[in-house]
Every structure is written in structure tokens, then in C-alpha cells.
Amino acid sequence: MTLDINDKSFFYQEVANDIVNSILMLMNDGIKDYESYSLWNYNIPISDVEEKYTHFNWYFSISRMNKTEFPWLRKYDILGSAGRDYFDEPSIDVNIILEKGCHQKKIEIEHAELYDVVSHELHHIAQNIDNNHYSYLTKEKGKLAYLLDPYEIEAFHIGIRAQSNLSGKTFEEIAKNYIQLTWPFGTETDILRIIKAWKETSFPIFQQNQGVT
Numbered sequence: 001m002t003l004d005i006n007d008k009s010f011f012y013q014e015v016a017n018d019i020v021n022s023i024l025m026l027m028n029d030g031i032k033d034y035e036s037y038s039l040w041n042y043n044i045p046i047s048d049v050e051e052k053y054t055h056f057n058w059y060f061s062i063s064r065m066n067k068t069e070f071p072w073l074r075k076y077d078i079l080g081s082a083g084r085d086y087f088d089e090p091s092i093d094v095n096i097i098l099e100k101g102c103h104q105k106k107i108e109i110e111h112a113e114l115y116d117v118v119s120h121e122l123h124h125i126a127q128n129i130d131n132n133h134y135s136y137l138t139k140e141k142g143k144l145a146y147l148l149d150p151y152e153i154e155a156f157h158i159g160i161r162a163q164s165n166l167s168g169k170t171f172e173e174i175a176k177n178y179i180q181l182t183w184p185f186g187t188e189t190d191i192l193r194i195i196k197a198w199k200e201t202s203f204p205i206f207q208q209n210q211g212v213t
Contacts, residue, residue, distance in 0.1 A: 001041040003126070005203050011115070011162035012122040014041065020115050023060050023094060030105050033061040040125070044210055046090045048130035056090040056125055064100045073099055076107050080117040082124035090129050092121035112166035116174075120159030127151060128209040143183045147194050151205055156198045171199055 004010055015038050026034050037057045040046055047053050065073055077097040085091035094117060098107060136150050146152060160174045167174075175195045179186055186194075 003042040011119040080121040082121040116159040116163035119162040123158040
């Protein structure tokens with residue numbers, strides 16, 4: 001399956017659909033952890049090892065936090081990660097954080113927001129989880145260093161592209177809301193700089209994985 005990263009309507013739908021729908025169903029069924037796998041049908045390698053992976057594993061879990069200890073917690077939050085799992089295989093992980101005491105089945109996860117996280121992590125898979133060849137220098141510190149990390153810039157673009165397509169909200173609106181929510185001390189100058197970097201990326205790491213320089 002050909003992957004056209006510059007197609008503004010592309011956000012790994014062929015793979016993400018089943019994962020997103022499965023997670024929403026697991027939430028409704030009260031399942032607190034689950035693992036499965038999906039086929040990787042795109043024409044780009046997801047690892048440098050000799051074995052060419054045609055699948056990746058995905059994991060879903062529920063975590064609980066106390067609202068008094070974490071006042072920033074909304075009715076839910078979604079965390080994602082990507083890399084090698086305990087089988088040493090490509091994987092993504094989606095963790096939904098709920099307040100202690102709330103009923104899981106009564107929480108309605110926003111479809112577009114969940115899709116954002118899943119697409120974000122799928123792009124990290126597409127960047128090649130063993131790709132340590134992309135070199136960059138940064139003088140940024142703390143949260144700004146993370147938000148302007150070249151690997152993250154690409155993934156944020158794809159995730160926000162997904163959420164924008166599915167929700168009808170603008171790229172800028174979604175990006176600004178996320179940054180202000182997770183980094184309330186960011187200045188307006190830094191926020192605009194981050195949004196510009198996310199929106200205008202040329203996907204250099206992804207291109208490198210395709211052999212394009």
C-alpha cells in the first residue's frame with residue numbers, strides 16, 4: 001500500500017480505524033487492558049532489522065489518578081507511546097487516564113481526539129523505530145525541547161491532521177488548545193513558533209526512512 005505523506009487527507013486511516021474503534025468498544029465493555037496486533041501494509045519499513053515486519057503490536061490500558069493530586073486532569077486524558085515492546089517488536093501503546101472512582105463505561109472518549117493520538121503514534125512507527133540516523137542540534141530545554149523535537153513535529157502534524165479532518169476544527173485551533181492545556185506557562189511567541197513548525201514540516205525523518213534525502 002502506497003503511503004503519500006503529503007496528502008492532506010492521509011493519516012493512516014487504513015490501520016488506525018480498527019484500533020480506534022476497538023478501543024472505543026473496549027471502553028464501553030469496561031475492559032481495562034488489552035493487546036492485539038495490526039498488519040502494516042504500507043510500502044515503508046518500520047525497523048532496520050533483517051526481519052521485515054509486516055505487523056506491529058498495539059496495547060490499550062486504563063490508569064487511574066486522584067483529582068486532588070492532579071488538578072489538571074480532565075474527565076479523561078489520553079497518552080500514547082511507540083517503540084519496541086517486551087517481545088522486541090514494533091508497537092504502540094494507548095493509555096487512557098481516568099479519575100479514581102469514575103465509571104469507565106460512562107466516559108465518552110471523543111473519537112477525533114483518540115484518532116489524533118493513534119495516528120500520532122503510527123507515524124512514529126512509520127519513522128522507523130530503529131532510526132537513529134537523523135541528527136539534529138537543539139538549544140531548547142524542557143517542554144519546548146519535546147514540542148520542537150523533529151520526530152515529534154512530524155507526529156504532531158499527522159495527529160492534528162487526523163483530528164482536524166474528523167472534527168472540522170482548524171489545525172491551529174487544535175494545536176493551540178493542546179499546547180495551552182499541556183504547557184500552560186508557554187508564551188504566545190513560543191506557541192506560535194511551535195504551531196508553525198508542526199504545520200509546515202517537510203517530514204525529513206519520514207523521507208529519510210524512504211531513502212529520500
